[in-house]
Amino acid sequence: MADINLTAKLADLANRSSASGTARPASAPEPAWDIIELLFFAYRDFVGDPDEVLAKLGFGRAHHRVLHFVNRNPGMKVADLLDILKITKQSLGRVLKQLVDQNYVLQKEGANDRRQRLLYVTPKGEALALKLAGLQTTRIARALAELGPGTHDVARRFLTAMLDPAGRDRVLRLIARADHARRPNT
Amino acid sequence: MADINLTAKLADLANRSSASGTARPASAPEPAWDIIELLFFAYRDFVGDPDEVLAKLGFGRAHHRVLHFVNRNPGMKVADLLDILKITKQSLGRVLKQLVDQNYVLQKEGANDRRQRLLYVTPKGEALALKLAGLQTTRIARALAELGPGTHDVARRFLTAMLDPAGRDRVLRLIARADHARRPNT
DNA sequence: GATTTATGTCAGCCATATTGACATATTTCG
DNA sequence: CGAAATATGTCAATATGGCTGACATAAATC
Numbered sequence: 001m002a003d004i005n006l007t008a009k010l011a012d013l014a015n016r017s018s019a020s021g022t023a024r025p026a027s028a029p030e031p032a033w034d035i036i037e038l039l040f041f042a043y044r045d046f047v048g049d050p051d052e053v054l055a056k057l058g059f060g061r062a063h064h065r066v067l068h069f070v071n072r073n074p075g076m077k078v079a080d081l082l083d084i085l086k087i088t089k090q091s092l093g094r095v096l097k098q099l100v101d102q103n104y105v106l107q108k109e110g111a112n113d114r115r116q117r118l119l120y121v122t123p124k125g126e127a128l129a130l131k132l133a134g135l136q137t138t139r140i141a142r143a144l145a146e147l148g149p150g151t152h153d154v155a156r157r158f159l160t161a162m163l164d165p166a167g168r169d170r171v172l173r174l175i176a177r178a179d180h181a182r183r184p185n186t
Numbered sequence: 187m188a189d190i191n192l193t194a195k196l197a198d199l200a201n202r203s204s205a206s207g208t209a210r211p212a213s214a215p216e217p218a219w220d221i222i223e224l225l226f227f228a229y230r231d232f233v234g235d236p237d238e239v240l241a242k243l244g245f246g247r248a249h250h251r252v253l254h255f256v257n258r259n260p261g262m263k264v265a266d267l268l269d270i271l272k273i274t275k276q277s278l279g280r281v282l283k284q285l286v287d288q289n290y291v292l293q294k295e296g297a298n299d300r301r302q303r304l305l306y307v308t309p310k311g312e313a314l315a316l317k318l319a320g321l322q323t324t325r326i327a328r329a330l331a332e333l334g335p336g337t338h339d340v341a342r343r344f345l346t347a348m349l350d351p352a353g354r355d356r357v358l359r360l361i362a363r364a365d366h367a368r369r370p371n372t
Numbered sequence: 373g374a375t376t377t378a379t380g381t382c383a384g385c386c387a388t389a390t391t392g393a394c395a396t397a398t399t400t401c402g
Numbered sequence: 403c404g405a406a407a408t409a410t411g412t413c414a415a416t417a418t419g420g421c422t423g424a425c426a427t428a429a430a431t432c
Binding site for chain 3: 404407409413421423424426427432
C-alpha cells in the first residue's frame with residue numbers, strides 16, 4: 001500500500017505543470033525528472049546484483065559485459081565485441097586476458113580466416129554468465145509480476161523506444177540473432 | 187515498419203520457451219535476455235547525450251550526478267549527497283571542488299548548524315543541469331510519444347518496480363520531495 | 373570539558389578507460 | 403608473387419573516478 005500511494009503521489013507531482021519562476025526557458029518542456037531519476041536508481045540496482053558476485057571473483061563490470069556478450073554470441077570476433085562495447089582493444093585486452101587465463105572464455109582460430117580469434121565461453125564461463133543473468137532476471141520477473149500481465153511487452157517497447165533511432169535496428173538485430181544463435185547446441 | 191517487425195519478432199523469440207540443451211539448470215527460469223540487453227543499450231544511449239556536452243566542459247558523469255542532485259535538492263547537506271550517490275567523501279571531494287571552483291555549485295554555511303556546508307547550484311549550474319536534463323527529456327518524450335498515451339505511467343511503474351524493494355520508498359520520497367522543494371522560489 | 377558530528381584533506385592504490393605506436397600473422401588484391 | 407589491407411595483440415603513457423586509512427578542524431551536544 002505504501003508503494004502504491006507513493007507511486008500515485010509521484011505521478012501526480014510529475015504531471016502537474018510548473019508554476020514556479022525558475023530559470024528554465026519557456027521554450028523547453030518540463031524535464032521528466034521522475035523518469036530520469038528512476039532510470040538512474042533502477043539501473044544502479046540492476047547492475048548491483050551482479051556486481052556483488054563479480055567482486056568476490058575479483059572481477060568488475062567490464063568482465064561481466066564481455067562474458068555476457070560472448071555467452072550470447074558464441075563464436076563472435078574480437079572486432080564484433082569491440083564494436084558492441086564501444087571500447088578500444090587495449091581496454092578489452094586486459095579484461096579478456098583475465099577471462100581467458102581463468103578459463104571463463106576461450107579463443108579459437110577462425111576456420112575460414114585464421115587471423116580471427118573467435119570467442120566462446122567455457123562451461124565455467126557459461127555458468128557464471130547464467131548466474132549473473134539469473135540475478136537480473138529475478139529482479140525483472142519480480143518487477144513484471146508486480147505490474148499486470150502484458151507489461152513485459154510494454155517494458156520492451158519502452159526500452160526500445162529509448163534507444164538512439166540510428167542504432168536501433170542494429171541493437172534489435174543483435175538481440176534477435178543472439179536468441180537464434182543459441183538455440184542449436186554448438 | 188522495420189521497427190515494428192523487429193520488435194514483434196523479438197517478442198516472439200523471447201516468449202517462446204527454450205528447446206535447447208544448454209547447461210542452464212531446469213530450476214532456473216529462462217533469462218530475460220531482451221530486457222537485460224535493452225536496458226544496457228538504452229541506459230548507454232540515455233547517458234550518452236549528456237556525456238558529449240560534459241566532455242566539452244572537461245566534466246564527466248560524476249560531475250553530472252552531483253550537479254543533478256544539487257539542482258534538484260537545493261540546500262542539501264554534503265552527507266545527504268554522499269548517501270544518495272553512495273560514494274566516499276574523498277571521491278566526491280575532487281568532483282565537487284571543481285564544480286565549486288568553476289562556479290557551478292556554491293556552498294553556504296548552515297543557518298542552524300554552522301558545521302554544515304549546504305549545497306546550491308548557481309545560475310550557471312542550473313543552466314547546465316537543465317540543459318543536460320533537457321537532452322534526456324527529449325529522448326524520453328520521443329520514446330513516450332512513439333508508444334501510446336498513458337505510457338509515461340507504465341514506464342514509471344516499471345522502473346519503480348525494478349528498484350530494490352528495501353530502498354524503494356526512500357527513492358520515491360527523494361523524488362517526490364525534490365519535486366516539492368523546487369516549486370517555491372528560493 | 374569531553375565527545376560526537378560534519379566536513380575537508382593528504383597520500384596512495386586500483387579498475388577501467390583513453391591515445392599512439394608498433395608487431396605479427398594472414399588474407400586479399402593487383 | 404608481392405604489396406596492401408585486415409585481425410589481432412602489445413607496450414607505454416595518461417586520465418577519471420572509484421577506494422581505504424589517517425588525520426585535522428570547527429561546531430554542536432552531552
